Amino acid sequence: xxxxxxxxxxxxxxxxxxxxxxxxxxxxxxxxxxxxxxxxxxxxxxxxxxxxxxxxxxxxxxxxxxxxxxxxxxxxxxxxxxxxxxxxxxxxxxxxxxxxxxxxxxxxxxxxxxxxxxx
Amino acid sequence: xxxxxxxxxxxxxxxxxxxxxxxxxxxxxxxxxxxxxxxxxxxxxxxxxxxxxxxxxxxxxxxxxxxxxxxxxxxxxxxxxxxxxxxxxxxxxxxxxxxxxxxxxxx
Numbered sequence: 001x002x003x004x005x006x007x008x009x010x011x012x013x014x015x016x017x018x019x020x021x022x023x024x025x026x027x028x029x030x031x032x033x034x035x036x037x038x039x040x041x042x043x044x045x046x047x048x049x050x051x052x053x054x055x056x057x058x059x060x061x062x063x064x065x066x067x068x069x070x071x072x073x074x075x076x077x078x079x080x081x082x083x084x085x086x087x088x089x090x091x092x093x094x095x096x097x098x099x100x101x102x103x104x105x106x107x108x109x110x111x112x113x114x115x116x117x118x119x
Numbered sequence: 120x121x122x123x124x125x126x127x128x129x130x131x132x133x134x135x136x137x138x139x140x141x142x143x144x145x146x147x148x149x150x151x152x153x154x155x156x157x158x159x160x161x162x163x164x165x166x167x168x169x170x171x172x173x174x175x176x177x178x179x180x181x182x183x184x185x186x187x188x189x190x191x192x193x194x195x196x197x198x199x200x201x202x203x204x205x206x207x208x209x210x211x212x213x214x215x216x217x218x219x220x221x222x223x224x225x226x
Contacts, residue, residue: 035215044220045154045162045205058213094161104209105152105167112161 004110022095033098123218141206151189
């Protein structure tokens with residue numbers, strides 16, 4: 001059973017970079033679409049982007065200019081960097097395993113981590 | 120378009136059947152996947168592809184698609200089904216997208 005765990009600072013200052021890591025256990029990070037999703041408190045879910053195990057990426061167009069997702073297969077981890085953050089980036093951040101066939105879906109999720117943007 | 124539209128709120132009487140819909144052009148090419156989210160919890164996949172349920176999801180959850188509209192049906196809603204429900208699909212151009220979510224109340 002695959003398990004995902006987010007880690008990183010819970011507080012980031014405005015204009016700085018939000019950095020999170022997702023550690024994957026119980027499965028190899030090879031294959032699948034390793035994804036980041038966020039949810040501002042009390043609001044809906046927003047897909048941030050994914051990295052395929054080969055290294056190819058796909059980002060939400062609304063965040064593309066500020067986002068980088070990378071993978072470290074040796075550590076079975078993938079990471080999110082979101083630059084130039086503002087209070088609008090305050091949210092619960094989830095990592096998830098994505099799959100793609102005749103639908104796209106996330107079959108395993110981390111528990112989520114709250115990141116607040118504040119000075 | 121990358122948008123998926125869901126009704127913000129739906130209610131159902133205990134034991135009755137409810138349908139939650141998700142509308143968007145991307146659903147003409149891909150089936151929606153569906154997620155249940157309860158307060159304080161991560162989302163849980165309940166339906167993927169053409170009406171497939173992950174292990175452990177009750178068979179009262181089912182899905183269907185007609186044109187640009189996907190539907191999640193709960194047949195015989197239980198109190199524990201009260202939650203927010205989200206659909207997901209993708210455009211052929213690549214981005215994956217969530218619907219705005221539907222808050223389900225079981226009366």
